[in-house]
Amino acid sequence: MVKQQVLEAQASRIEQVLASHKIAARVWGGRVTPRYVQFHVTTAWGTRLSRVVSLSEEIAMALGARNCRIQRRNGALEIEVPLEEVRGVSFLSILKQVRHVPPYTALLGVDEANHPLFVRLPSPEVAHVLVAGTTGCGKTALLRSMILSLALGNRRSALQMVLIDPKQRGFAPLKDLPHLLRPIICETPEALETLQALVREMLRRDREGRSEPRIAVFVDELADLAQEGGASCTELLTRLAQRGREAGIHLVVGTQKPTSQIAGPLFKSNFPVRLVGRVASPEDARVAAGIGGTGAERLLGRGDFLAVASGEVIRFQSAYADAGETRFILRHLGPGGRWEGVRAQCLQAEPVEEGKAIQPRQWAQRFLRR
Template sequence: VVSLIGNLGGAIAYAALCIVFLALSLRLTLEQLGLAVRYSFLASVRACVAITYFFVVKSSRALMFAVVGAWNAFSELALGVGAFFQALVRRHPLEELEESVETRPLSSRKRGADAEAQAVVVSEEEPLVVRVERAQEARRRKRRGEDSPRRTVHPVHENNPKFEEYQSPSSDLLEKGITEFAVDEEELKRKSSLITAKLADFNVKGRVTHVHPGPVITMFEFAPAPGVKVNRISALQDDLAMSLRANSIRIIAPIPGRGTVGIEVPNSDHEVVRLRDLLESNEVLEAESLLSIPLGKSIFGRPVVEDISTMPHLLMAGATGTGKSVCINAILLSLLYRAHPSELGLILIDPKILELSIYEGIPHLRVPVVTEPRRARAVLQWAVHEMDRRYRLMQKHGVRSIDSYNALAAGEIPSEDAADGENEISENQPASGSTEQASPENGAEVDGTQLEFTEFLEPLPKIVIVIDELADLILTAGKQLEELITRLAQKARAAGIHLILATQRPSVDVITGLIKANFPARISFRVSSRIDSRTILDAGGAERLLGRGDMLFLKPGAARLTRIHGSFVTDDEVRRVTDFLRTSSSPVYDQRIIEMCERVEEEENQSSSGIDGGGDGYDALYDEALELVLQKGQASTSMVQRAFRIGYNRAARIIDMMERDGVVGPMDGAKPRKVILESGISD
C-alpha cells in the first residue's frame, strides 16, 4: 500500500513538473506533454502492481513478476524522461527560425541586379508559394511530427498550353457487348456424361465433379478413380476432341491445388468480350495503378486486370490472324483511357507500317510512329540514355523508383525525407529536370543568414514502348538492337520505362534466350506447333488455342499458365478514339528523340558514303566480315547475314567489296565463293 501511494504520488509530481515547465513558456505541445506523462504514469502503475503482488504472494513466481515489472517500469520511465527533455531541447526558443516568403508574379525569368532573388515563378496566373527554411530546422520539424513544407507543383501539361484543353475520351466511343450470356445446363450435363463415357471406353474411370462455364470455353473438372494415372488422360486429348466434336480441347493435368483434371472444351456459341465492358468493370475502375490494363476475361468470366509496372515488360507472340494486333490495340486504348498525356508517353515502333499508323498524331506520342529500322534503333538508344538520366536524378534525390520521385515532385514526400546528408541538393548545383533553384546569388537572407529555396522538380511521365513486329527489326538491325532491348528490360523498370514486344514468329533467332530471360511476363496466342509454344511460354498448350483472342498468359512468379479470352476492339472503334484525341489536343514531340534519330541517320549515311575512311562504300562491318571469311575459308552472302544479323542487301555489298579487293573469287552458282587471298592482307 505504501509502495502504491508512493508511485502514484511520484506520477502526480512528475505531471505537475511538466505543467510547471509548460507554464514557464517553454511551449511544449500537448502531444509531447501527453507522451512524457503517459510513459511516466505507465511506469508508476507497473512498478506499484509488481511490488504489491510480490508482498502479497511472496513466492519465486511473484519475485520474477516483480523483477520484470520493475524492468518495464524503468524502461518506460526512461522513455518518458527522455521524451520530455528531448522536447525541451527541440523547442528551445533560440533555435527557432521559420520564415515564409510569398512570391509575386514575374513577367520575365531574367534576374537582374535589382531583381528579387527569392522569386520562383511557374505561371503568372498561379504564383508558386515557396517555403524558405534552414535544412536543420526542417529536420527538427520532421522529428517533432509537424507538417513539413510542401511544394506546389503544377503538372507538366500546365506548362504546355497544348495540353490545357485535353479531354479524356468517353466510353461511348466504344461498342458495348452482351452483359449476360445464356448457359444451357442440359448441354453441360450431356457433355459431362459424354466425357465420362468416352474415358471409360479407354479404361479411365472417374466422374465429372464440377463444371465452370465461361464466355468462350467451359472447363470440366474430372476426378479420376484411384489408381488411374493422370498422363493417361492427357494422352486421350485428341480422342476426347473427336467425341465432343470440338476443333481442339486443352487438358490441364492436374489442376494445381485440386485433385482433379481440367478439360477445357470450346463453347458452341462464343461470347464477344468487348473492351468497353472491361473498362467499365469494378476491377478496372478500382485499379490504382496508372498502367493497369484489362487483358480480357478468365475462363470463369471474370475480368483479368494486370499492371504493366509490375510485369514490368511484356512479350507477345502468335500466328497471323490469332488476335495479336487486336490485343495491342486494346492495351493501347486502355492506356489512353486511363492516362493523361502528361502522365504517359507512348513510343510506337511499327516496321509493318500499317498496324500502328492509326495512332499518328495523338497527344500521348513522344515521337511520330517509327517505321524504319534505323530510326527504331535510334529511339531505343534514346530510351537507354533517358533511363540513365532518370537513374541519376533518382540517385541525386535519394529515391528508388519513378513513383517515389513523382511523389517527391508533387510534395507528397518532403525533400528532407527523400534525401539527407550527402543526397541534399547543393545550393550551387541546379538539378536536371528542375525549373528553379536558389543559389547564393538568388537566395533569400533572413537576419544575416543565407537561406535556400526548396527545389521545384518536374514530374517524369511513364513511357511505354510498343514494338509490333520484333522479327523484322532483329533481322534488319541485328545484334545491336537486341542489346538495347536487353539493357532496357534489365534496368528500365525503376525509371518508369516499359517495353511491349510482339512478333508472329516465335523462333529462337527472334526470341533469344537473352530476351526471354528479361521478359518474365509473356502472352501467347495460337501458334502452329508445340515447339513455338515452348519457345514463348516454356510449355506446350498454345498450339491448341482457339484463335480470335484466345491466349495463354504467363504471369511473373506464377506456377501455371492462365487462359484468357482477350478483349475485342474493332478498327472503327480505334479510329473514333484516336480522332477524338487528335481533335482534343496536339502531340508535343520530344526534340531529343528526333535529334537522336537524325544523328544516327547522318552517321549511317556518312558510313555508307565512305566519309569514315576506307574508300568508296566502306562498311563498318567489313573488317569483321573479312576476318570471318578468312577463318571459314569461304564466303557467301547468307553466311555474313547470319553471322552479323544484318539484311541481305548489306551483306551482299560486303561480299562485293571483298571481290573488288581481290579477297574472294566471283560467284559460282549456288556454291560459296572461294577465298583467293588468304594471307598478307594489310590494313
C-alpha cells in the same frame, strides 16, 4: 448461351467414353468461357493422366467438337471443349464492369471466370511484357487494347508512348493518339534512332534519380525489327529491358517468332510477364512462355491467350476494340489525354447498374482482377 441441359448431356457423354475404356470417372462443371466449355474430371485413384489424354479425339468426336484439350491443373483434371460460336470480348464492355483502374495499368481481357484481367507496368514483378503468338492469334489486337487502356487511364503528362510498327499496319489506327512521343515508327533506321534516344534518356534519368513521366514502348513485331536492325537493335532493347524499369521506361514487345535464334539473350530473363497466344510447336511455347508444359501450341487462336508470370499461368480471352470503338475513344481524347471525362463519355451509353461494378483487386502483386 449454352443451356444447362446441354452441359449435363456433354458431361454424360464424356463419362460414357471414359467408361468404355474402363476408366471410372465423374465429370462435373461445365463452366462456359468466351471460347470454350470447361469440365472437371475426377478419376479413381491411380488413373494415369496419359490414359485420359489419349482419348481426346474420341471425346471430341462424341461431343461433335473439332477437338478438345485435356490437362491437369491445380491438382485437377480439366477438359476444354471449344464453342461452335465464339463470343468476342468487347474492350468497352469490360471497362463498364470496372469501377477504378490504377495508373499505368493495361487491360488484357477476361479470365476463365469472366473477371477482368489487368497488368500494372510499374510493378516490380512486371516491368516489361512479351506478347507472342503466330499470325491470327490476336497478338496485334491485344497490343492495341493495352495501348488504348493506358491512354484512357493516364494523362500525357504522366505517361507517353512510343509505337514501333515494322509491318506498317498494326498500329495505324492509333496514329492520332495524343500520348505519342513521336509519330508511329515504321522504318528501321528511325526505330534505331529512337531506341538510342531512349537509352540516353534512361541514363539521364538514372543520374537524376527520375522515373517520370513514364514511357511505354510498344513493338508490334520484334523479329522483323531484330532481323533488319541487327545486333545493335537487340543490344539497345536489351539495355532498356535490363535497366529501364527504374527509369520509368517499359517495353511491351510482340513477336510471332518466339525463337531463341531471333532474340534469345533478350528473352531469357528480361520479360517477367509473358502473354502467349497460339504458337507453332511445343518448343516455341517453351521459349515464349519461359517455362515448359503450358500447352500454348494447343490454344484456339483469335484472342485465346495465356498470361505467364513466376511460373503461374492464367488463361484469358483478350479484349478487342473494333474500328468503331477505337475511333470513338480517339475522338474524345484531348491533347492532354483526359481520363475521367472520356471514360464517362465512352461508357454512358450503357451505365453500369448499382452494385454491379467491379473493384479489381491485386492478384499475386502482378495482375489485377476481381
